[in-house]
Amino acid sequence: MPDEEAYEFKSGIKPTWCPGCGDYAVLNATHRALTNLKLESWKVAIISGIGCSSNLPHFLTAFGVHGIHGRVMPIATGLKLANPELTVIGTGGDGDGYGIGAGHFIHAMRRNLDITYIVMDNQIYGLTTGQASPTSLKEMKTKSTPQGVIENPVNPIALALASGATYVSRGFSGDPKGLAELIEAGIKHKGFSLVDVFSPCVTYNHYNTYDYFRPKVYSLQKESHDTKDLGAAWKKALEWGERIPLGIFYVAEGVPTYEDLEPAYKQGMPLKQKLGVQDPKELIEEAM
Amino acid sequence: MKKGEVSFRIGGAAGDGVASSAETFARACTRSGLYVTTYSFYQSVIRGGHVWTQVRASESPVQCHGEDPDILICLNQDTADIHAKNVTDGGAIIVDPNAVKMEKSGLKKGVTPVEIPLLELSRTYSTAQIMKNTVALGAVVGLLDMDFDVFVSVVKSQFGTKKQDVIDANVGAAKAGHDFVAKANLSLQHPVKYTKDRRMLVTGNEAIAMGALASGVKFHSQYPMTPSSSILHYLAAHGPKYGVIVKQSEDELASINLAIGAGFGGVRAMTATSGGGFSLMVEGLGMAGMLEVPVVVVLAQRGGPSTGLPTKTEQGDLNLALGAGQGDWPRAIIAPRNPQECFDLTVRAFNLADAYQTPIILMSDLVLSESYGTVDTFDFNVPIDRGMMADESKPESFKRYLVTESGVSPRAIPGQKGFQYIAGSDEHMEDGTLISDVLAGLPDSLKERVKMHDKRMRKLKSMLKETPGPELWGPEGADLTLISWGSTQGPLREAISRVNSEGKIKVNSLEYSYVFPFHADETKGILKGAKLKMAIEGNYTGQFARLLRAETGIDMDYHMHKYDGEPFEPRHIVSKIKEVIKHA
Numbered sequence: 001m002p003d004e005e006a007y008e009f010k011s012g013i014k015p016t017w018c019p020g021c022g023d024y025a026v027l028n029a030t031h032r033a034l035t036n037l038k039l040e041s042w043k044v045a046i047i048s049g050i051g052c053s054s055n056l057p058h059f060l061t062a063f064g065v066h067g068i069h070g071r072v073m074p075i076a077t078g079l080k081l082a083n084p085e086l087t088v089i090g091t092g093g094d095g096d097g098y099g100i101g102a103g104h105f106i107h108a109m110r111r112n113l114d115i116t117y118i119v120m121d122n123q124i125y126g127l128t129t130g131q132a133s134p135t136s137l138k139e140m141k142t143k144s145t146p147q148g149v150i151e152n153p154v155n156p157i158a159l160a161l162a163s164g165a166t167y168v169s170r171g172f173s174g175d176p177k178g179l180a181e182l183i184e185a186g187i188k189h190k191g192f193s194l195v196d197v198f199s200p201c202v203t204y205n206h207y208n209t210y211d212y213f214r215p216k217v218y219s220l221q222k223e224s225h226d227t228k229d230l231g232a233a234w235k236k237a238l239e240w241g242e243r244i245p246l247g248i249f250y251v252a253e254g255v256p257t258y259e260d261l262e263p264a265y266k267q268g269m270p271l272k273q274k275l276g277v278q279d280p281k282e283l284i285e286e287a288m
Numbered sequence: 289m290k291k292g293e294v295s296f297r298i299g300g301a302a303g304d305g306v307a308s309s310a311e312t313f314a315r316a317c318t319r320s321g322l323y324v325t326t327y328s329f330y331q332s333v334i335r336g337g338h339v340w341t342q343v344r345a346s347e348s349p350v351q352c353h354g355e356d357p358d359i360l361i362c363l364n365q366d367t368a369d370i371h372a373k374n375v376t377d378g379g380a381i382i383v384d385p386n387a388v389k390m391e392k393s394g395l396k397k398g399v400t401p402v403e404i405p406l407l408e409l410s411r412t413y414s415t416a417q418i419m420k421n422t423v424a425l426g427a428v429v430g431l432l433d434m435d436f437d438v439f440v441s442v443v444k445s446q447f448g449t450k451k452q453d454v455i456d457a458n459v460g461a462a463k464a465g466h467d468f469v470a471k472a473n474l475s476l477q478h479p480v481k482y483t484k485d486r487r488m489l490v491t492g493n494e495a496i497a498m499g500a501l502a503s504g505v506k507f508h509s510q511y512p513m514t515p516s517s518s519i520l521h522y523l524a525a526h527g528p529k530y531g532v533i534v535k536q537s538e539d540e541l542a543s544i545n546l547a548i549g550a551g552f553g554g555v556r557a558m559t560a561t562s563g564g565g566f567s568l569m570v571e572g573l574g575m576a577g578m579l580e581v582p583v584v585v586v587l588a589q590r591g592g593p594s595t596g597l598p599t600k601t602e603q604g605d606l607n608l609a610l611g612a613g614q615g616d617w618p619r620a621i622i623a624p625r626n627p628q629e630c631f632d633l634t635v636r637a638f639n640l641a642d643a644y645q646t647p648i649i650l651m652s653d654l655v656l657s658e659s660y661g662t663v664d665t666f667d668f669n670v671p672i673d674r675g676m677m678a679d680e681s682k683p684e685s686f687k688r689y690l691v692t693e694s695g696v697s698p699r700a701i702p703g704q705k706g707f708q709y710i711a712g713s714d715e716h717m718e719d720g721t722l723i724s725d726v727l728a729g730l731p732d733s734l735k736e737r738v739k740m741h742d743k744r745m746r747k748l749k750s751m752l753k754e755t756p757g758p759e760l761w762g763p764e765g766a767d768l769t770l771i772s773w774g775s776t777q778g779p780l781r782e783a784i785s786r787v788n789s790e791g792k793i794k795v796n797s798l799e800y801s802y803v804f805p806f807h808a809d810e811t812k813g814i815l816k817g818a819k820l821k822m823a824i825e826g827n828y829t830g831q832f833a834r835l836l837r838a839e840t841g842i843d844m845d846y847h848m849h850k851y852d853g854e855p856f857e858p859r860h861i862v863s864k865i866k867e868v869i870k871h872a
Contacts, residue, residue: 013721016725016726023313040705041708042703042704042705042706042707042708043702043703044620045702047549050713055722055725057710058710058712058721058722061708062708063703063708063709063710064708064711065549065552065579065710065711065713066550066570066707066710066711066712066713066714066722067545067575067579067711068545068571068713069672070541071541071542071545071571071572071575073542074537074541074542074543074544074545074546074549075545075546075548075549075552076549077542077546077549078507078509078545078546078547078548078549078550078551078552078553078557079549079550079552079553079702080549081507081533081535081546081549081550082506082507082533082549082550082551082552082553082554082555082557083553083554083555083701083702083703085703086553086702086703103538103539104315104538104540104541104542104545106538107537107538107542148868168394170420191512200433219601241785263528264506264527264528264531264533264534265531265533266528267528267530267531268531269531270506270507270531270533270550270555271506271553271554271555271701271703273506274504275503275504275506275556275672276501276502276504276668276669276670276672277501277502277530277668280666280668283498283501283526283668284488284666284668286487287447287488287489287490287494287498288318288319288486288487288489
């Protein structure tokens with residue numbers, strides 16, 4: 001059994017988020033999930049991009065990369081492949097994951113690596129002081145859209161289902177306990193897990209507030225939703241308006257992960273292999 | 289034809305198998321104990337257009353593909369129309385008279401037209417169009433009095449033991465061509481001495497890939513882009529057997545970040561691209577500089593700007609490599625001059641990346657990356673230096689970004705108990721804590737920022753000490769010194785040898801494979817005594833000459849720039865040298 005300090009994931013660095021920011025709940029939920037899972041903090045790596053939410057790795061005691069905007073998934077993928085024994089978690093915001101990093105998001109999902117991606121979706125750019133984000137709702141007025149957004153928002157859940165993610169879920173900072181459960185189940189899931197989180201920005205998004213979500217959200221798991229049914233998940237992914245579903249939309253168990261299929265691991269884990277070519281005869285002969 | 293060597297050219301349309309036939313011939317020459325260099329002229333089309341490959345084979349080392357061909361195989365009319373008139377005195381031109389009409393009046397004296405019904409002869413062995421190339425190759429083997437068994441051995445290696453029918457067909461077709469010229473009593477009577485010496489024949493890209501394997505690369509990510517793609521091909525085919533994870537990524541943004549992720553994870557990681565992809569990697573490179581993650585990036589240059597000339601060569605990306613990324617971060621730029629250095633300097637790049645925990649950029653160009661060249665052999669037993677790692681026994685005092693004199697801090701890797709840290713792309717303190725948000729600009733943070741920036745940038749000084757300066761080649765006290773970087777070495781040295789052998793003037797060459805950090809002191813020392821200086825490089829603005837001037841204050845007397853997409857040939861340089869001397 002790992003020793004007690006292993007579960008101590010709080011780094012002691014005080015978050016710099018605004019009072020009331022939804023990201024506090026995500027940090028606490030992540031902390032709780034890691035602790036519940038009894039993971040050793042040095043075997044966990046948290047990769048983030050840029051944005052308010054991407055500061056998260058600093059507030060935990062795991063290894064981490066606080067990288068550049070939008071590249072969470074490739075950094076996490078490279079790390080996970082280099083050392084599949086690590087628990088690798090990506091964190092960031094909707095601008096990071098669904099805007100500048102949208103391409104990587106899709107490709108990470110179709111690869112089905114055993115990683116978890118927690119996206120703190122506040123439907124606004126906060127750190128740059130309030131511009132529209134890829135998930136900002138139509139007609140929303142922001143600094144960059146004073147006449148109102150005229151684009152359709154990205155639907156991360158639908159995108160994830162279409163891209164082959166094997167665990168697709170949505171949480172809400174107003175429901176920290178439920179959120180922690182989703183994160184925990186996501187980390188436990190063998191394969192790519194998405195936890196999209198409604199994490200309200202109390203400073204720049206006065207529309208999608210806690211009070212906006214509270215009367216609308218409901219848990220899929222409290223209704224008779226079959227998480228194995230992709231068609232049902234798809235239907236729920238498109239539900240928006242008076243009722244907005246939270247919880248697990250879809251889980252595909254037993255799908256081989258990217259790591260399962262990687263041929264190089266037949267030679268052992270990359271970090272444990274001897275470096276270089278011990279017997280180069282074949283390579284030399286082939287070139288003669 | 290020159291004594292002791294032969295230049296072979298085969299031309300046709302894309303899809304005719306020009307490059308693969310040329311490779312077969314190049315391997316036959318290599319196995320005949322000759323030194324070989326090739327060049328493929330091709331276009332950005334998959335079918336049609338005009339393509340040709342030249343194979344220059346010689347008793348003594350050659351390092352460029354030469355100039356006019358001695359032997360020409362015309363697979364189509366274009367090839368005859370464009371190249372036949374350039375075939376040298378004493379050479380031969382092979383055509384299929386049923387497909388190509390050769391205008392004999394335009395040929396140089398002493399050129400033998402060899403008309404062989406290539407397609408007809410090949411039909412006995414295969415219905416594949418490409419088999420006619422093999423008939424032609426057999427004829428060339430005959431014309432050059434090469435050992436037919438050597439050719440057979442190459443065919444066998446290419447198709448392996450599993451495809452005996454393909455081997456038989458190829459050998460039969462080649463024999464038909466061989467017998468045809470024998471029956472016609474055709475031989476070029478060209479004295480090239482064949483030996484049993486064994487060498488490797490590799491492209492620059494293959495040499496880089498082999499260097500990476502020897503260095504213990506465990507992760508390679510790449511998005512296809514000419515002329516870097518064959519690094520991906522080689523490693524995808526060979527890597528997994530040596531435990532190398534090889535990934536084609538969705539774009540170059542991903543390639544560099546995948547490699548950085550793997551590098552952060554503690555394995556040796558590499559990516560490769562050309563200028564366009566490198567442009568996308570720029571933000572990632574800067575991050576790696578900031579996170580202090582080792583990564584090797586191969587930048588195989590092609591004609592720019594933008595998508596430019598995708599299948600043509602240039603040395604136009606030096607400014608890009610030097611200036612890649614916002615702000616200042618320490619990097620090294622290494623430009624191998626030949627296939628041997630492609631291997632050796634890749635090894636060096638990995639060691640520098642680990643020792644200095646920063647991106648190392650390895651620059652080649654299309655000619656070096658894609659041309660074949662012979663090397664004696666590669667010694668895979670290379671030194672591997674993983675650099676400074678954290679003291680396992682002292683996790684409590686670990687500071688990932690500890691300020692040191694060399695600028696290098698002890699590194700820990702994820703999984704090491706007690707060594708957790710956050711690698712931050714924002715400015716940070718020794719322990720990784722950010723000074724970019726609530727601490728930004730406060731008096732203590734100002735000091736921290738300067739301390740940390742100084743630390744990182746000190747790596748440049750340390751790397752400068754560890755890397756060798758430029759090589760001065762040729763006679764001392766020269767009338768003219770040619771200054772170059774990277775792959776220009778081959779044609780340049782050949783040009784110098786030609787000029788010097790005439791005995792009228794003396795020319796030497798100052799060559800850089802370690803381009804940055806720039807060896808200013810050595811350069812100043814060497815160039816102090818130079819009478820005339822001319823920079824030769826494959827770009828419009830003289831990017832290297834500008835770097836040299838910026839670092840030393842030394843201006844060139846003359847420049848030679850080439851940016852038409854084709855490689856330098858010795859004769860271009862010879863005439864430029866003569867022109868310069870005349871006007872000096």
